[in-house]
Every structure is written in structure tokens, then in C-alpha cells.
Amino acid sequence: MRRVYLDHSATTPVDPEVASLMMTYYTEKYGNPSSIHSFGQEVRNAVEQARHQVAALIGAKPDEITFTSGGTEADNMAILGVADAYRKKGRHIITSAVEHHAVLDTCEYLAKNGFELTILPVNEEGIVSVEDLAQAIRPDTILISIMHANNEVGAIQPIADIGKLAQEHKVLFHVDAVQSLGKIPVNVKEMNVDLMTVSSHKIYGPKGVGALYIRKGIRLVPLFHGGGQEKKRRSGTENAPGIIGFGKACELAGRRMAAEAAELKILRDKLLQGILDKIDYVKVNGPLGDSRLPNNVNVSIRFVEGESLLLSLDMLGIAASSGSACTSGSLDPSHVLLAMRMPHEIAHGSLRFSLGRQNTEEDIDYVLEQLPKIVERLRMMSPLYDQMKQAQ
Ligand code: PLP
Numbered sequence: 001m002r003r004v005y006l007d008h009s010a011t012t013p014v015d016p017e018v019a020s021l022m023m024t025y026y027t028e029k030y031g032n033p034s035s036i037h038s039f040g041q042e043v044r045n046a047v048e049q050a051r052h053q054v055a056a057l058i059g060a061k062p063d064e065i066t067f068t069s070g071g072t073e074a075d076n077m078a079i080l081g082v083a084d085a086y087r088k089k090g091r092h093i094i095t096s097a098v099e100h101h102a103v104l105d106t107c108e109y110l111a112k113n114g115f116e117l118t119i120l121p122v123n124e125e126g127i128v129s130v131e132d133l134a135q136a137i138r139p140d141t142i143l144i145s146i147m148h149a150n151n152e153v154g155a156i157q158p159i160a161d162i163g164k165l166a167q168e169h170k171v172l173f174h175v176d177a178v179q180s181l182g183k184i185p186v187n188v189k190e191m192n193v194d195l196m197t198v199s200s201h202k203i204y205g206p207k208g209v210g211a212l213y214i215r216k217g218i219r220l221v222p223l224f225h226g227g228g229q230e231k232k233r234r235s236g237t238e239n240a241p242g243i244i245g246f247g248k249a250c251e252l253a254g255r256r257m258a259a260e261a262a263e264l265k266i267l268r269d270k271l272l273q274g275i276l277d278k279i280d281y282v283k284v285n286g287p288l289g290d291s292r293l294p295n296n297v298n299v300s301i302r303f304v305e306g307e308s309l310l311l312s313l314d315m316l317g318i319a320a321s322s323g324s325a326c327t328s329g330s331l332d333p334s335h336v337l338l339a340m341r342m343p344h345e346i347a348h349g350s351l352r353f354s355l356g357r358q359n360t361e362e363d364i365d366y367v368l369e370q371l372p373k374i375v376e377r378l379r380m381m382s383p384l385y386d387q388m389k390q391a392q
Pocket of ligand 1: 009071072073075102149151179200209
């Protein structure tokens, strides 16, 4: 059976070049980068090279990069670290309703512990309004945390405009760029960003590694205390093979991004158009054109459940993802789709395809051959579809 992986926003395969480099640092160059002997120092040099590579991809200086265990830790580090360091200045934080839970839940934790939170709404395409944000800023606002690109619907936020506003009001600005890194240009200086979260496993690097960009001069109370690694910002022996792999993945992403994005857009548009041509009662979720990630397709297929679609696709070797938070044990529709004011019944039929480097036209053809058949079969079992057809 053909196997088609269209869930790259969940994770990506490790690039073979990255994997082979990492292997050296597991088996041959295994020193602790904090050791002063040559075993340690050869690894230290490679970790510092990785810091350069990550910094180069986001327009930062190497000493502004702190390695973490991934995007979740970097989000927590940024938000909790700023809250703790700047609590005397103010206790108000602004975020958006479509953030990843690593941001939303961290902000909500603070809201239960003496901070005040404003959660900005989004429009029907999932985009935050800069005017709403301007109105939400108060004298005691210490942090704005808005993601660059949304993981579910691919909506790209007006980060540079928000950064300008944050700078004018002297409020720190954190951006979760986990989904945009390697897909569209990211530049902390041009975007006036103070803190930025990135993660390795979304860009063909290993899982369990990420980084937080911390603009020079920003204070941050660390999450972990201990050996004082990462300039005391993140204690704990570095995951050297992971960091070195992440650095390599960043270098490759920088070189390949423009060409890859152009190819992905062609495949994305072919998939979306094909779905719209072959299946009726389909709604496209998220923006079209330049405000959308080049690899994201998100649609709601009326009169079918997203989970049933996913399982049927999986049986045919196709990996996608749905908007329901089934991993958390509930079948509630995603908070992102609900924030976009989508009715529950439509949000329930949502399906996300996230394309990647290895996908081909044949992969898309296979999905376009199978998906309409699955939808037809599921709709035959749907009383709502039946009612709708009879009413016509
Ligand atoms: N932020 C966003 C927007 C994400 O999509 C993800 C992962 O899906 C994360 C943060 C968490 O990153 P990690 O898996 O590296 O902890």
C-alpha cells in the first residue's frame, strides 16, 4: 500500500544529513561540552557552531540563542521568565485565542497566580487585529505573546506591525515561530521581536530540541537551576547531538527554503483545488494566498466527522490530522477553529494536511483519488446528510 505522510506540522522526518552528523556525536564525539579536555571541547565547538546556524536563520546573534528541550519549554521559559523578572513593572499579559497550548496554558497558569490576561480574538481567517492589540495595551502590560504562523490553519500574523507597536509602547514581544521557521522568512530584527521560540523537529531536525531567542539586555528568570549551562539561562547538560542536529537542520532550511516553499505551494494548491472540485460542501479554513503557510491545507468537510475521516485515510496509508483535541481525551473541536467563529458541527469535520519536503504530485493524486470515496461512504451513513439531501 502507498504511504503518504501529510502531517508535517505535527513533526517531520530527520534529514539524513542531520541524522548522520548526529550519530557521530552519540558514538564518537560524546564528551560533555562543559568539560575542559579535548573530548569536551570538540563537542563545545560543534554546539557553538549550531548556535551560529540557528541564529543565522532568524537574523539573531549567536549569544542571543538559548537551547531548550523544544518549543514547549522555550514558550514556558519566555512567558514565565519575563513574568517573574518584570513583575514589579506590571502584571498584565496579552496573547491571542489561537496560540498553541504551550503559550495559552502558560498564560492561563499565570492568570491564576496574580497576573492579568487579555486574550485577543481573531477574525474568521484566524488573524489578530493590530488595532485590537493597540487598544489592549495598558501601562502595566509587560508582555505580548503572539505566534507567527498558526499550526492548524496556517494563518500568518502581522508580526512586524505588532512588533512595531510593542516597541512604541515599550512592551516585550514574544513570538512562537515554531511553525513558520524554515517555511517563510523569519527575522527577529526586522520584526522587532524580543523573544522567539523555535523547535527542531518541525524543520527536519531531531525531536526534543528547540531554542529561545532572547534579545540582548532582556532579563529572564530561568526555569531550571543547577549547573549554570547556557549562561545560567538553562541548567542541565546540553543535548549535544540534538543541538548539533538542529543547527544542521537550520543550515539546510536556510539554503532550501525559497525553492521548497515554491514547490510546496504548487502541491498545496493542487490538493486544495482538487478537494474543492471533487467534494461538495467543503469550507476552506484559514486565509488564502500570502497570509497562509505554503504547506498547509485545512478544510471542513460537512456531514462527516474529522476523526472518521482520519481513521479511514489512515487505513489507506494517508496521514493527516483533524481539528479535534482527541489527544487530550475530549472530542471538543479545536480552540483555533472555535476562535474563528466556526460552528461546532463544521469544526468537527475539519481536516489538516501539512505537506513537506518529500511529498510528490503522485502523493496528492492518491489523496484526491481516495478522499472523495471516503467522504461519499461516510456521508451515506450520516443522517444529517440524508436529511439535507431530502430537503433539496
Ligand atoms: N508552538 C507551536 C505553534 C507548535 O505547533 C508546537 C508543536 O506542535 C509547539 C509550540 C511545541 O513545540 P515542541 O513540540 O517542540 O514542544
